[in-house]
Amino acid sequence: MxxxxxxxxxxxxxxxxxxxxxxxxxxxxxxxxxxxxxxxxxxxxxxxxxxxxxxxxxxxxxxxxxxxxxxxxxxxxxxxxxxxxxxxxxxxxxxxxxxxxxxxxxxxxxxxxxxxxxxxxxxxxxxxxxxxxxxxxxxxxxxxxxxxxxxxxxxxxxxxxxxxxxxxxxxxxxxxxxxxxxxxxxxxxxxxxxxxxxxxxxxxxxxxxxxxxxxxxxxxxxxxxxxxxxxxxxxxxxxxxLLRKSSWVRAPRAGMFLWSKCAGEKVEKGEVLGVINDPYGEWEKPVHAPREACLIAHNNAPVVSQGDALFHLGWE
Ligand SMILES: [Zn+2]
Structure with a gap:
């Protein structure tokens, strides 16, 4: 047929x-x-x-x-x-x-x-x-x-x-x-x-x-x-x-964002993933990994608002 x-x-x-x-x-x-x-x-x-x-x-x-x-x-x-x-x-x-x-x-x-x-x-x-x-x-x-x-x-x-x-x-x-x-x-x-x-x-x-x-x-x-x-x-x-669980790490403060770990990398709990600076050079706030995970995404935006998604983490 x-x-x-x-x-x-x-x-x-x-x-x-x-x-x-x-x-x-x-x-x-x-x-x-x-x-x-x-x-x-x-x-x-x-x-x-x-x-x-x-x-x-x-x-x-x-x-x-x-x-x-x-x-x-x-x-x-x-x-x-x-x-x-x-x-x-x-x-x-x-x-x-x-x-x-x-x-x-x-x-x-x-x-x-x-x-x-x-x-x-x-x-x-x-x-x-x-x-x-x-x-x-x-x-x-x-x-x-x-x-x-x-x-x-x-x-x-x-x-x-x-x-x-x-x-x-x-x-x-x-x-x-x-x-x-x-x-x-x-x-x-x-x-x-x-x-x-x-x-x-x-x-x-x-x-x-x-x-x-x-x-x-x-x-x-x-x-x-x-x-x-x-x-x-x-x-x-x-x-x-195979990553069965995932969650986002969000910006704890608004400011200038610079990542140091990027998508595709494996990170340990507590590892510094990037930093948020204020534009006037008065403070900087590191962003830490809340757990051991694979970074499945990162944010390339140089300016971020509080709560913006910065890193997407995936794990078993
Ligand atoms: Zn789409």
Whole structure:
């Protein structure tokens, strides 16, 4: 029995085809129509369908670059089986405005499953949930830290979700961080449809990060290889630590912040992670590690307010 074509918006993509589908999501105040562009790659052989999506947060450009590079390097062409749907920019509005959100201030990743009668964020979310997600068996959603926070390359999935942890291990990022499902997020919407969505985090917003991009591209190769979707053996993964618990170290005072330990490092309890100074040179306050942990993120902001997140710690 031959595989059925995918019917996405007004396109019909049969096995063996590669199509670019433009799905309109709404119009700008200027009248210009904005659309989501999806590359759909289908092999002749039946198999699982991976959805790779980036730019749900429009300013998180590493994810956009990861999928762009995967497309230009031909990673999804010549699949041994199954299909890949690749969307480099979901939130086009945020991308051209260098913004996490859409212009109405709403976060697409807090708008799932979405609603076509709702705001722009809700329409974008609905388009993905309704028109693309039903075809996918598993997904990787690419993110970076927001607001100058640098995330060391990591995969996030739910604690105790063994199939998700297995996919995360296949991806082989340096850290696997288990996190509960965030209400109205894409990962939660996928889970509600019985699909596994891994979240990749790497680098910071509006800044390319070579380590994050290279790690993610190798991770995609390993993920596809583990599903027998790629024939060519990918580079082996380095050590991969499963961190089941995490918490933030926040700024005890407002001031100028300088880190001395950064994401990717292991720290001991009591170790100095950085320092907050006042701008007039009158005091300085060291920031200590509250426990032994791996630093999974640090804040690159030079000026911080009291309570701002400075370091994200992960441990077993
Ligand atoms: Zn994000």
């Amino acid at each position: 031959p595989e059925k074509p995918f019917l996405i918006h007004n396109a019909e993509i049969a096995p063996g085809q590669h199509e670019i589908v433009r799905i309109p999501v709404g119009s700008l105040p200027s009248g210009n129509v904005m659309s989501i562009r999806a590359h759909v790659y289908r092999s002749m052989e039946p198999g699982p369908v991976l959805l790779a999506v980036a730019g749900i947060h429009g300013d998180e450009v590493n994810g956009v670059e990861i999928i762009r590079r995967a497309i230009t390097e031909g990673l999804f062409e010549n699949l041994a089986r199954g299909s890949v749907i690749a969307i480099p920019i979901l939130n086009v509005y945020g991308f051209i405005n260098f913004s996490r959100e859409v212009p109405d201030g709403k976060d697409v990743n807090r708008s799932f499953p979405g609603n076509m009668q709702g705001s722009l964020a809700s329409r974008v979310a609905r388009t993905l949930t309704k028109k693309i997600l039903p075809y996918a068996d598993f997904a990787v959603d690419f993110h970076t830290g927001g607001n100058g926070t640098y995330n060391f390359p990591q995969i996030r999935c739910s604690r105790g979700d063994l199939p998700a942890e297995k996919l995360a291990l296949a991806f082989g990022a340096p850290f696997i961080v288990t996190k509960p499902l965030i209400p109205k997020s894409f990962r939660k919407a996928a889970a509600e449809h019985g699909k596994i969505a891994l979240v990749f985090e790497g680098g910071e917003n509006l800044r390319y990060d070579k380590l994050a991009i290279d790690t993610a591209l190798d991770g995609l190769r390993r993920l596809l290889y583990a599903q027998d979707m790629l024939k060519e053996e990918p580079p082996p993964a380095g050590p991969c630590l």
